[in-house]
Amino acid sequence: MESVPVRCPVCHRDHAYVTPVYPCPCGAPTAPPLMRGAPAVVITHRTWNDDWVSVRCHSCGRRDQWPHPELCCPCGAVLRVPVRPVATQGTTAPSPTGGAAGPPHIPPSPTAAHPRPSFRPLVIRTARDAVNTAALYLRWLGFRDVVQPEVRTGSRIDLRAEGLIAQVDATTRPTALRDVECLWLNALNTSVSGALFSLAGYTDEARSRADGLAIPLFALDLTGTPQPVNGPADELVSTGP
Incomplete structure (x- = not known):
């Protein structure tokens, strides 16, 4: 490669x-x-x-x-990361390929209590794909009963699992401080933990507040490979729920 x-x-x-x-x-x-x-x-x-x-x-x-x-x-x-452009002559480009297997799988965490199988990413093309990818990743981490609420209420919670709620920000702007604090309050009110997934990253204020509140932050990319971006997220990947 x-x-x-x-x-x-x-x-x-x-x-x-x-x-x-x-x-x-x-x-x-x-x-x-x-x-x-x-x-x-x-x-x-x-x-x-x-x-x-x-x-x-x-x-x-x-x-x-x-x-x-x-x-x-x-x-x-x-x-x-910049790529070399493809010449326009020749085969006409079809629509994005469906059912692609994606990039190499994330290896199991060596420090996890129970070794995990390889994570199989889901290529993200829509906001719904981003939510589905986060759900797959939470199951891979070891969370049970991961479900998507039928109606996204004012709490903006996209996923629920045993002992966890998660928000998935698939917008084009970095996730802000207010999103971190709202998720933390919702988790506090329901006596569970919280986690955030973002397609456009996080503002500095959001990252700092998440560190202080021990909220795991994950960055999504279009290959469907979530990456931990702060200490609480690293710990969650290492130890599981």
Whole structure:
């Protein structure tokens, strides 16, 4: 798999980014061609068109739309990794491929009390996909009876599990301080824990408040691979519920 150095323009931390590999319908592994030397871009506003990139299969020449490579820096910034554009001549790009197997699976946590099977991500194309991905991830962590309320009330709770409520922010703006505090109050009132999933990352104020309230924060990317972005989330991944 191709790897390129990526520097976060916010905290200047260096990362070695490995591009996710997807299966073309012909069966050949396909990956977005990363552009070496080009600076990563901080995602501050999302649009669904910008979140997809054309990728051509080297085996059959087919061109499909796949999630644009992204990297979640520990500082909280969500970075878009530049890719080489695909020439417009040749096969016409079909609609985003359905049922893709996604990137390599997340390995089981070595410190978890009970080793987990590999997590199978769900490619995110809609807000509903984001909620479904968070539900799959919570079940993978070990939460039981994960359900989606039939009606999303003013509490904005998207998922409930035994001992947990979770909110999934699939908007194009970073999750704000108010969302963290509202989730914490809802969890406190129902004597359960809370967790947040966000597609556009978190503001600095939200991250700081979540750390103080011990609210796990997870960043979603379009490959459907949740990533912990604060200490409480790391602990939850390591120890489970």
